[in-house]
Amino acid sequence: MTGLNERKQKILHAIVTDYIQTAEPVGSRALSRHYQIKLSAATIRNEMADLEELGFVTQPHTSAGRIPTQQGYRFFVDTLMDQVALTNPEEKYLAEFYRQVQKMQEIDLIIQHTAKVLSVMTSYTSLILGPLFRRSAFKQMRIIPIDQERALVVLITDTGYIKNKVITLPRALNQEELNQVIAYLNQQLAGKTIASLSAEHLRQLRHDLYARVDILNHMMNMLEESAAEGESRVFLGGTSNILNQPEFKDMKKIKHLLTLFEQGERLTFMLETEMEGVLIRIGTENNLQEMDDCSLVTASYYLHNRPVGTIGVLGPTRMEYSRVITIIEEIASRLNRLIEAL
Amino acid sequence: MTGLNERKQKILHAIVTDYIQTAEPVGSRALSRHYQIKLSAATIRNEMADLEELGFVTQPHTSAGRIPTQQGYRFFVDTLMDQVALTNPEEKYLAEFYRQVQKMQEIDLIIQHTAKVLSVMTSYTSLILGPLFRRSAFKQMRIIPIDQERALVVLITDTGYIKNKVITLPRALNQEELNQVIAYLNQQLAGKTIASLSAEHLRQLRHDLYARVDILNHMMNMLEESAAEGESRVFLGGTSNILNQPEFKDMKKIKHLLTLFEQGERLTFMLETEMEGVLIRIGTENNLQEMDDCSLVTASYYLHNRPVGTIGVLGPTRMEYSRVITIIEEIASRLNRLIEAL
DNA sequence: ATTAGCACTCACCTTAAGAGAGTGCTAATC
DNA sequence: GATTAGCACTCTCTTAAGGTGAGTGCTAAT
Numbered sequence: 001m002t003g004l005n006e007r008k009q010k011i012l013h014a015i016v017t018d019y020i021q022t023a024e025p026v027g028s029r030a031l032s033r034h035y036q037i038k039l040s041a042a043t044i045r046n047e048m049a050d051l052e053e054l055g056f057v058t059q060p061h062t063s064a065g066r067i068p069t070q071q072g073y074r075f076f077v078d079t080l081m082d083q084v085a086l087t088n089p090e091e092k093y094l095a096e097f098y099r100q101v102q103k104m105q106e107i108d109l110i111i112q113h114t115a116k117v118l119s120v121m122t123s124y125t126s127l128i129l130g131p132l133f134r135r136s137a138f139k140q141m142r143i144i145p146i147d148q149e150r151a152l153v154v155l156i157t158d159t160g161y162i163k164n165k166v167i168t169l170p171r172a173l174n175q176e177e178l179n180q181v182i183a184y185l186n187q188q189l190a191g192k193t194i195a196s197l198s199a200e201h202l203r204q205l206r207h208d209l210y211a212r213v214d215i216l217n218h219m220m221n222m223l224e225e226s227a228a229e230g231e232s233r234v235f236l237g238g239t240s241n242i243l244n245q246p247e248f249k250d251m252k253k254i255k256h257l258l259t260l261f262e263q264g265e266r267l268t269f270m271l272e273t274e275m276e277g278v279l280i281r282i283g284t285e286n287n288l289q290e291m292d293d294c295s296l297v298t299a300s301y302y303l304h305n306r307p308v309g310t311i312g313v314l315g316p317t318r319m320e321y322s323r324v325i326t327i328i329e330e331i332a333s334r335l336n337r338l339i340e341a342l
Numbered sequence: 343m344t345g346l347n348e349r350k351q352k353i354l355h356a357i358v359t360d361y362i363q364t365a366e367p368v369g370s371r372a373l374s375r376h377y378q379i380k381l382s383a384a385t386i387r388n389e390m391a392d393l394e395e396l397g398f399v400t401q402p403h404t405s406a407g408r409i410p411t412q413q414g415y416r417f418f419v420d421t422l423m424d425q426v427a428l429t430n431p432e433e434k435y436l437a438e439f440y441r442q443v444q445k446m447q448e449i450d451l452i453i454q455h456t457a458k459v460l461s462v463m464t465s466y467t468s469l470i471l472g473p474l475f476r477r478s479a480f481k482q483m484r485i486i487p488i489d490q491e492r493a494l495v496v497l498i499t500d501t502g503y504i505k506n507k508v509i510t511l512p513r514a515l516n517q518e519e520l521n522q523v524i525a526y527l528n529q530q531l532a533g534k535t536i537a538s539l540s541a542e543h544l545r546q547l548r549h550d551l552y553a554r555v556d557i558l559n560h561m562m563n564m565l566e567e568s569a570a571e572g573e574s575r576v577f578l579g580g581t582s583n584i585l586n587q588p589e590f591k592d593m594k595k596i597k598h599l600l601t602l603f604e605q606g607e608r609l610t611f612m613l614e615t616e617m618e619g620v621l622i623r624i625g626t627e628n629n630l631q632e633m634d635d636c637s638l639v640t641a642s643y644y645l646h647n648r649p650v651g652t653i654g655v656l657g658p659t660r661m662e663y664s665r666v667i668t669i670i671e672e673i674a675s676r677l678n679r680l681i682e683a684l
Numbered sequence: 685a686t687t688a689g690c691a692c693t694c695a696c697c698t699t700a701a702g703a704g705a706g707t708g709c710t711a712a713t714c
Numbered sequence: 715g716a717t718t719a720g721c722a723c724t725c726t727c728t729t730a731a732g733g734t735g736a737g738t739g740c741t742a743a744t
Contacts, residue, residue: 105510240600
């Protein structure tokens with residue numbers, strides 16, 4: 001299947017590289033001139049015809065140059081792509097940037113800034129899925145009475161995500177009672193991830209606290225709600241960057257993408273993954289109409305080797321994959337370090 | 343200056359109304375046909391020529407119909423505009439919507455949903471400035487130790503805005519000490535708005551707590567930081583709606599607007615106002631390049647008659663002002679009621 | 685004061701022509 | 715047998731020209 005001889009690979013590599021840079025169909029002439037391919041245009045034409053038949057490239061119209069197909073990009077990404085390193089200025093910039101970010105103690109700020117820098121450095125749009133609540137572990141929980149009926153539950157997780165939730169209490173409670181419940185919950189839940197709270201577990205809790213079961217129920221409801229899908233904490237950066245891409249000069253496409261950007265749940269869905277390392281989804285691999293012309297490069301970030309969230313870069317399929325991968329890897333690793341320190 | 347006789351006003355009204363609907367230059371013919379103006383096209387042409395000379399309308403080119411100028415819109419908004427009421431379905435929709443929203447206890451959720459509904463109902467872009475911290479009043483403050491060095495300060499304001507801030511403690515502190523400081527602060531600050539904390543006030547506090555001045559300093563820094571401009575809590579809704587407007591078919595304009603949308607501080611600046619009632623800024627009145635073709639309709643929302651935030655609708659200058667005003671007034675008042683209940 | 689009539693303007697659409705880039709194929713060359 | 719030069723062909727893109735139609739300004743009649 002991947003029976004591409006070295007020459008074809010070289011040509012495909014050149015086509016993809018060139019097209020990524022110029023967004024123009026690549027002709028045989030240009031290839032034989034600029035790239036280290038010491039073949040005549042005619043020969044290259046023959047090879048390109050083969051590549052087209054094999055599905056790696058295509059022509060926008062009969063007498064145009066070739067552009068990579070999705071399959072072409074896929075092969076490029078899997079086999080052909082060179083690795084690039086950060087440039088020195090990039091490296092310095094990032095180091096300085098995170099020296100500043102480090103001082104912020106709140107995960108939300110950190111992530112927001114990370115989204116920003118990710119989009120600036122790649123000049124694509126960045127998406128970051130904040131630490132997932134249900135993959136975070138309990139650190140502690142407090143309850144602060146607000147008035148007769150309501151109280152604020154503050155939940156601190158090990159990912160630095162601080163969850164506030166106002167709950168309505170079923171009846172007036174004295175601080176004493178509340179404290180008991182909280183103390184017990186803290187003790188039972190400390191260190192556990194939200195996702196690991198089995199039904200069994202919860203039943204046990206309910207049993208233990210049968211005397212306070214009404215309060216507990218409220219608390220548990222809150223937890224479950226939060227753990228459930230509903231909560232989408234996606235941060236975007238550089239949404240306007242998509243407008244720089246010539247493939248999105250079409251109003252309709254932009255509209256679809258912008259509309260997608262407004263739908264937190266769908267973005268969350270796109271980003272949720274437990275994959276190790278960098279994951280690249282090209283065009284229809286995203287399984288989303290709106291994303292058919294887009295690629296998404298994602299990497300998870302970790303706390304204690306547990307993946308808790310995802311950072312991603314969204315651009316046209318004609319994306320500078322190698323550069324983006326390098327950047328995303330670097331930033332993910334910096335984010336990891338920051339989160340460990342929270 | 344505004345010496346527009348009734349007939350001219352009638353014609354201007356018709357031009358603006360028609361142009362708002364169609365986005366096409368309005369010709370004399372169309373006016374004499376469709377609107378209740380029983381004058382011939384020729385007469386209308388003469389009047390239109392006058393209106394043009396007076397600066398209320400203009401021609402995109404010599405042989406086109408007229409379109410309103412900024413001054414034209416201004417006059418329309420100030421003097422000509424009819425009031426419209428919500429339609430019955432709109433009213434029902436809103437009532438049901440807020441029946442749902444009411445259940446959410448968190449201001450952020452409420453505002454996010456309000457932004458959504460505001461953009462959906464107007465089909466423009468909505469901007470909402472969350473309750474300003476410095477215009478909110480203290481309700482209470484708690485501190486939760488996280489580890490040896492750090493603690494979480496939770497600050498509940500009367501606008502329902504709950505502020506979390508991780509602070510690094512200057513030295514290990516026992517809960518006792520912290521509680522003392524917090525108790526004192528709670529007592530001193532309860533009911534005061536952040537903005538009203540004068541320097542004198544703070545000096546007094548520092549004096550009273552001289553024994554704990556290091557902790558206090560940290561807390562105060564946090565407060566000051568938060569009260570300062572830095573914190574921009576702007577919520578957007580329906581950003582993709584701008585793409586529906588024909589005046590934004592130009593990529594450049596869209597790009598500028600989207601870029602503006604990414605700059606929280608500038609949005610905050612745009613929205614900050616203490617004005618009573620509905621404020622309309624048309625085109626260059628916004629004092630922002632990017633907004634030269636846009637109008638912004640805003641209304642403050644209140645807690646105890648104190649303006650704490652702003653909701654706004656952003657569209658082209660060719661905006662359905664009267665409809666937007668009606669909607670924004672209704673939604674602002676519903677938001678008021680919700681916030682009073684927090 | 686109002687209106688009908690008319691010449692004129694200008695954007696927009698369609699069509700045609702020409703340039704340019706690139707291809708596929710064939711025949712010559714290494 | 716693989717490679718290349720040459721050439722006819724295809725298709726997009728740009729530019730120019732002509733035609734259409736909506737709308738105007740002005741003048742003379744009502």
